[in-house]
Amino acid sequence: MFCYIIFINLIDISKLANRKNEIFMLGLKLSTDPRWAIIAESNLEEILTDHAWCEQKAASNAISLIAYNSEHQELVHELTIIAIEEMQHFQMVIDIIHKRGYTLGRERKDDYVNQLMKFAKKDGSRNMAFIDRLLFAAMIEARSCERFRVLSQHINDKELAKFYYDLMVSEANHYTTFLNFARRYSVDVDVDKRWKEWLTFEGKLIQHYGKTQTVHG
Numbered sequence: 001m002f003c004y005i006i007f008i009n010l011i012d013i014s015k016l017a018n019r020k021n022e023i024f025m026l027g028l029k030l031s032t033d034p035r036w037a038i039i040a041e042s043n044l045e046e047i048l049t050d051h052a053w054c055e056q057k058a059a060s061n062a063i064s065l066i067a068y069n070s071e072h073q074e075l076v077h078e079l080t081i082i083a084i085e086e087m088q089h090f091q092m093v094i095d096i097i098h099k100r101g102y103t104l105g106r107e108r109k110d111d112y113v114n115q116l117m118k119f120a121k122k123d124g125s126r127n128m129a130f131i132d133r134l135l136f137a138a139m140i141e142a143r144s145c146e147r148f149r150v151l152s153q154h155i156n157d158k159e160l161a162k163f164y165y166d167l168m169v170s171e172a173n174h175y176t177t178f179l180n181f182a183r184r185y186s187v188d189v190d191v192d193k194r195w196k197e198w199l200t201f202e203g204k205l206i207q208h209y210g211k212t213q214t215v216h217g
């Protein structure tokens with residue numbers, strides 16, 4: 001919640017300071033070029049389809065974190081709420097798709113997320129793999145949040161701009177939840193150090209994206 005309050009305050013400050021991209025960032029190293037929003041808006045059926053599947057995958061990720069770490073009562077409780085919220089987001093997106101006469105296409109490959117998954121540690125202790133899985137989730141939430149912000153500020157479609165603003169706030173809360181759980185459940189991981197490594201890796205990775213009609217592309 002603390003990070004969330006900072007996040008909202010920074011949005012207000014950013015309007016005054018005209019340094020939106022630098023200030024907003026949730027620690028992200030690189031902001032998305034607003035021209036990506038124009039690319040995204042040029043094919044709404046495509047971006048909405050990709051977005052719908054992003055929400056489904058976020059729900060699945062929360063469920064598998066629950067399944068593999070069921071001994072942590074608070075995590076099970078909070079991630080159940082997140083899984084439900086992500087499927088509600090999925091429902092909202094497919095409602096927009098159908099209302100506009102589009103068709104929900106097949107699931108799109110998410111190369112960005114696959115690259116992040118490769119960066120996650122899997123060969124250390126069980127706790128290390130668990131913490132990195134939480135940081136992996138936090139990373140995706142942070143970038144998704146930033147992308148939704150870019151859409152909310154730069155697309156012409158008023159209904160979708162509002163929709164993406166609301167989702168941006170929700171994903172910021174998810175980001176905070178995952179990062180806080182990483183700090184709480186760490187046994188042998190320096191979470192702040194490892195989070196900086198994630199941010200550095202993601203900052204380089206995202207330079208290759210921002211050119212397609214997908215949430216992370």
Ligand SMILES: [Fe+2]
Nearest residue numbers: 055058086089
């Ligand atoms: Fe979501």
Ligand SMILES: [Fe+2]
Nearest residue numbers: 058141171174
């Ligand atoms: Fe989320």
